[in-house]
Amino acid sequence: DIQMTQSPSVLSASVGDRVTLNCKASQNINKYLNWYQQKLGEAPKLLIYNTNNLQTGIPSRFSGSGSGTDYTLTISSLQPEDVATYFCFQHNSWPTFGAGTKLELK
Amino acid sequence: EVQLVESGGGLVQPGASLKLSCVASGFTFSDYWMSWVRQTPGKTMEWIGDIKYDGSYTNYAPSLKNRFTISRDNAKSTLYLQMSNVRSEDTATYYCTSRSYWGQGVMVTVSS
Numbered sequence: 001d002i003q004m005t006q007s008p009s010v011l012s013a014s015v016g017d018r019v020t021l022n023c024k025a026s027q028n029i030n031k032y033l034n035w036y037q038q039k040l041g042e043a044p045k046l047l048i049y050n051t052n053n054l055q056t057g058i059p060s061r062f063s064g065s066g067s068g069t070d071y072t073l074t075i076s077s078l079q080p081e082d083v084a085t086y087f088c089f090q091h092n093s094w095p096t097f098g099a100g101t102k103l104e105l106k
Numbered sequence: 107e108v109q110l111v112e113s114g115g116g117l118v119q120p121g122a123s124l125k126l127s128c129v130a131s132g133f134t135f136s137d138y139w140m141s142w143v144r145q146t147p148g149k150t151m152e153w154i155g156d157i158k159y160d161g162s163y164t165n166y167a168p169s170l171k172n173r174f175t176i177s178r179d180n181a182k183s184t185l186y187l188q189m190s191n192v193r194s195e196d197t198a199t200y201y202c203t204s205r206s207y208w209g210q211g212v213m214v215t216v217s218s
Contacts, residue, residue, distance in 0.1 A: 034205070043201060043208040044151075055206065087151060091205070094167070095141075097151035 002026050004088055006098035012106040019075040021101045023088030028068050032092035035064055035073045038100075039084045047086075048073060080105060108132035110202050110209030117215045121191055128185040128202030128209055136160070136180040141205065142187045144198035152198075154187070192216045 003026040013019050023033065031051040036044035046055045048064035051071060061076040075082055083105055088098040114126040126142075142154040155166035157176045164176050175188040185202050192214075199211040 043210050044203075045208070046206050049206075085149070089151075095153040097153070100149060100151075 001094055002029060002090055002092065002096050004090055004096055004098035006086075006088055006101050008101060009099065010102045010104065012104045013078050014106045015078055015080060017078045019078050019082075019103065021073040021086050021088075021103070023066075023071045023073070023098050025069045025071070025090055029090040029092035031067060032090055033064070033066065033071045034089040034091065035062075036087045036089060037082075037084045038087065044087065078103075078105075108207045110204070110207055112200065112202055112209045112212035115200065115212035115214045117217060118192055119218050120193060120216055122216075123188070123190045124192060124214065126187040126189070126200055126202075126212055126214075128187075130183045130185065130202075130204075133204075133207075135178075135183040138204045140176075140178060140185045141203050142174075142176060142185075143201045143203055143208075144196075145201065145211070146198045154200075157185070189214070 005024045007022045033051050035048040037047050038044045047058050047062050051066055052064045063074050065072050085100040085102045087100045090096055109131045110128055112128045118124050138159055139156055141156045144154055145151050154170055155176050157164045157178055161178050173190050177186045194216050197216050199213050201211045202209045
């Protein structure tokens with residue numbers, strides 16, 4: 001299986017900050033990379049699919065980029081409601097998730 | 107509005123069987139591949155498997171293939187997960203998902 005490594009595991013940032021979350025695959029996943037947001041006690045919500053496509057209804061402050069094995073989720077201006085854990089997910093082969101980045105307010 | 111509502115979880119003893127259901131609404135269920143994912147108490151996410159939109163094909167995580175079975179009833183817009191010979195490590199929250207949309211999840215606790 002493809003291993004997905006997310007960094008950092010915990011990120012503290014202030015409202016208005018530009019935030020970058022990273023995800024590295026153990027092999028090329030051909031941009032088949034999604035990002036999910038999971039708030040405490042809730043189901044995951046799809047933010048970005050196939051590296052850089054914004055899911056309908058998701059604010060434009062979220063964006064994704066990357067290729068090969070390295071991918072990034074960027075929040076251009078952090079809002080209080082963005083506090084959550086963010087998972088990357090590859091579906092190039094048998095689907096696997098990263099362990100998540102917990103985003104907190106400083 | 108898309109909704110996926112899981113049910114059937116609870117406390118079960120090791121070695122028992124359990125069947126989870128997921129009722130879909132707000133989209134044409136029969137057009138979509140559907141999947142089950144579980145999240146452990148430590149928050150690790152594991153893909154359990156998929157079923158094709160017409161139910162003709164299923165795919166499972168190798169470690170679960172012999173104990174878990176995914177099925178669907180398109181007439182009822184319902185997805186199922188049959189779990190057999192459950193173990194303590196099956197304790198998790200189970201989600202049904204179309205990949206774009208997820209249910210709220212149902213907890214399964216395996217303990218004597």
